[in-house]
Amino acid sequence: MQLTPHFTLSELTRSTTAQRMGVDNTPTPKALEQLKRTAQMLEGVRSVLGVPVIVTSGYRGPAVNRAVGGATSSDHLQGQAADIVAPKYGRPYDVAKALVPHINALGIGQIIYEKSGSSEWxxxxxxxxxxxxxRVITIVVGKGAQLGIQDV
Structure with a gap:
């Protein structure tokens, strides 16, 4: 199902963890409505960056969220969040820095530059x-959160 010109339901619900566990990651009707809003926000992100955006994690059902160690209050559970990268633009740090000035216009409620070991998104x-x-923070797994987008 095409949610917006550049984002599909499949890419916003794809989960290798769900596949590995044999878990259904189909969103609830309410989460599907939120995913449509998330996809619209991602269209704006893509437009600002001027390059394709890759969703590495979108909707997560409860079992998938637990399996990946997601917070029990994660916006991913409601279809309200996506973890993204845009390699043609640059590092996720560069992507986050580029998006912050447009946070209100893009309808982004929260932006987090996250890093875990050598992975970042x-x-x-x-x-x-x-x-x-x-609203704008950096999180390094195991080291906590910092205000703003920090190159850590």
Whole structure:
């Protein structure tokens, strides 16, 4: 199912973890509606960057979210978030820095530059966090969060 010109339901629900575990990662009807909004936000991200955006993690059903160690309150559970990379643009750090000035226009509620070992990605969500200070942050797995987009 094509959600927007450049994003499909399949790519926003694809999960190697779900496949490996034999778990159905089909979104609920409510999550599907949120995924449509997330895909629209991603269209704007793609437009700002001027290059294709690759979704590395979108919707996660509860079993998949637990298996990947996702937070119990993760926006991925609701279809409100996507982890992305844009290799033709640059490092995820560069992507995050480029998106921050457009956060409101793009409908991004939260942007997180995340790093775990040698892996890095950008988490974008349509949900506005409860604390405005958590809107733009950097998270290094095992080391915690920092305000803003930091080159760590």
């Amino acid at each position: 950008v988490h974008v969500s349509t949900r506005m966090p409860d604390k405005p200070v958590n």
